[in-house]
Structures are given as structure tokens and as C-alpha cells.
Amino acid sequence: xxxxxxxxxxxxxxxxxxxxxxxxxxxxxxxxxxxxxxxxxxxxxxxxxxxxxxxxxxxxxxxxxxxxxxxxxxxxxxxxxxxxxxxxxxxxxxxxxxxxxxxxxxxxxxxxxxxxxxxxxxxxxxxxxxxxxxxxxxxxxxxxx
Numbered sequence: 001x002x003x004x005x006x007x008x009x010x011x012x013x014x015x016x017x018x019x020x021x022x023x024x025x026x027x028x029x030x031x032x033x034x035x036x037x038x039x040x041x042x043x044x045x046x047x048x049x050x051x052x053x054x055x056x057x058x059x060x061x062x063x064x065x066x067x068x069x070x071x072x073x074x075x076x077x078x079x080x081x082x083x084x085x086x087x088x089x090x091x092x093x094x095x096x097x098x099x100x101x102x103x104x105x106x107x108x109x110x111x112x113x114x115x116x117x118x119x120x121x122x123x124x125x126x127x128x129x130x131x132x133x134x135x136x137x138x139x140x141x142x143x144x145x
Contacts, residue, residue, distance in 0.1 A: 019043075019053055019072070019144030021064035026075045037078045038110040039103060041126070042071040042137050044117075054115055054124050055086040058103060066115065070144040071137075078107040085124040087117060101126040112137070 032038045041056050043066040053065040056072055059081055064072045081103035104111035112134025113126045129137075 019065045019067040019070045021072050021074070021144050022062050023064070023074050025143070025145060026073060028073060032075065032108050032110055034108045035078070036075040037104045037106055037108070038073065038075050039083075040071055040073050040110070040112045040134055040138060041066065041083070041115060042112065042134070042141055043068055043115050045069050052087060054117070055084075056115075057084040057086070064144050066144055069141050071141045072144050076103065078105045078109075080105055083113070083126065085115060085126055087124045097123045099124050099126065101128075110134075 026038060039058075041063070043054060045068055053067050055065050056063045058074070058076055063074055066072060083101045083103045085099045085101070087097045101113065110131060112129045112131065114129050114134075114137065116125050116127070117123075118125065
């Protein structure tokens, strides 16, 4: 039984690669410019069954993909914007599932969003979290580079 579980875990891991970011990665050690806002999107660690990646878009621009335990970081102009999360289905007959969230528009700030994927419905959810919690979670995750 343990062998089957190990083989299943390896197969699921092979179905998804590490996440990647498609836009330039900002210098996280530097302050945010007064005409920009920095956005972190972090993937929650949930364990088995979450091997699929989540694509993250800022408007129509793809920011990147997130695997479990990773985060994306980018800077944007402080204007109204919609973030989109796309999560591929668990079986070939299932489509991508998406959800949207409001992107920050406060100049010179850093915002953190935690992405969770509830087992019921598999629709990704983005929840804005406080800076202290976000910074602590970033320290526990890998950048999706």
C-alpha cells in the first residue's frame, strides 16, 4: 500500500512542474517606488490532491503559475485592476476553473494574497492578508522563478 501511495505521489508530481513567473521579478529588498505597488500571491500548502498549478493574471497579462508552496511577486501601476486565478481540472473532462479578485491600487504599498483551493468545487480563492502574516508566509515558501 505504501508503494502505491509513493508511486501515486510521484506521478502527480510529474504531472506538474515547478511554477514560474513570466514578468520581471522586483528587488524584494528594496522599497516600493512611489508610483508602483508590489503584489505577492502565495499558494497555500494543503497536501495531497493539490498538485495542479494555478495561473495568475493581472488583467490580461499572465504573471505566472504557482505550484504548492510557492509565491509570485510583481509590481504594477497603482490603477484599478482585476486579478484572475485559473486552476486546471482534475480530470480530462473537467475545464479550467477560475476566480477573480481586486488588485491593489494604493501607490507605494505592498499587498499579499493567499490562494486556497477548497476541495469542494476546486475553485481557487484569493484572500487579502495582513502584511505581517504575508511576510511570514513568504519566508516559508519558494519563489516561482
